[in-house]
Amino acid sequence: MARRPEHSAPPEIFYNDDEAKKYSSNSRIIEIQVEMAERALELLNLDEDENYLILDIGCGSGLSGSVLEDNDHMWIGIDISKSMLDIAVDREVEGDLVLGDMGQGMPFKPGTFDGAISISALQWLCNADKTSHNPHKRLYKFFSTLFSSLTRTARAVFQFYPENADQIEMVTTQAMKAGFYGGIVVDYPNSTKAKKYFLVLMTGGAAPMPKALGSEEDEKRISYIKKREMTKDCRGKPLKKSRDWILAKKERRRRQGKDTRPDTKYTGRKRSARF
């Protein structure tokens, strides 16, 4: 396996002008980052009809942020690499940008954000890049200041690349210590390529964890989603209140971990006017 970038140099050195440019113009990378950001946004469990203010942590050149603007949200991004942020400026992202180090704490006043996403950044915080760095302490500082900068019903969702089980343990321990509820969702756990880790954190008390994608009992659902996407492609979105529309909406609710009634043959049927 290729060497982990976070082992080769501190992030602000690794993501220099060259690497930032290469990273941000690679169509394969763009595709993957966008897909993961879409899943993270879904796991934030926000009302689809509202506009929110979202924090993008380790926002880089704004690939993940583009998903937020496409969904009509305002966003602020924070990153430690000036080279990455400069590219975000060049790309004319709509989000506002701040140069900062997650491990030094989030520099925002209480209750600012309705949610936070972080795509492929958290594993960087698990390393000590300077002799003064203590990863446990930096994680705690990060999570506790993040907690206070969120509203009291917000979630924070991190896609990250944990190196081993100890790292998952370290990250979740510090997040819980900082006041968050939540845990890890592993999408496509049986696939080496598609397997993705999401740390889902909630400020407002314990709620059921959202379901992972691609677990075995889930196979049927995936083929259903594929089918839905295919029909969407050729016909646009299903008609409001149609059976397909209701099924799609319920599917989204399930993926967000919301209470949803099972689908039956009655779902979306016209009720007779008897009542």
Add this chain to the structure above:
Amino acid sequence: MKLSTYNFLTSKAIKGVKVGYPLKLTIAKKDVVETEFNPTFIERLLPKLDWNTVYLAAQTVDLADDIPQEQPAAVADNEELLQRLHHLLLEIDVLEGQLECPETGRVFPITDGIPNMLLNEDEV
């Protein structure tokens, strides 16, 4: 840096700083980027904004005549004020300048529109 972001930033991460808010903003160079007026954005921001700091920002860019010093009761119904807030908070882009911690005087430079909130290791 938009002035809405200015409203949210603090220097509390510095060791020993209690509140770190509001930061003192000095602008050397700014730009105005016209964006589509979306009242729901402003309404979403309103409960999060500190009004004194909104007014402070307005004073810094000579728009204090546009913004009441005290937050009016029903901003959401006041289309004209919402438009002025839109301009102040989302269209003005601070390109060069600085933010200063009110307690320690520590200066955070703003370069190319990006505030640098990085601290030295001995400050955390």
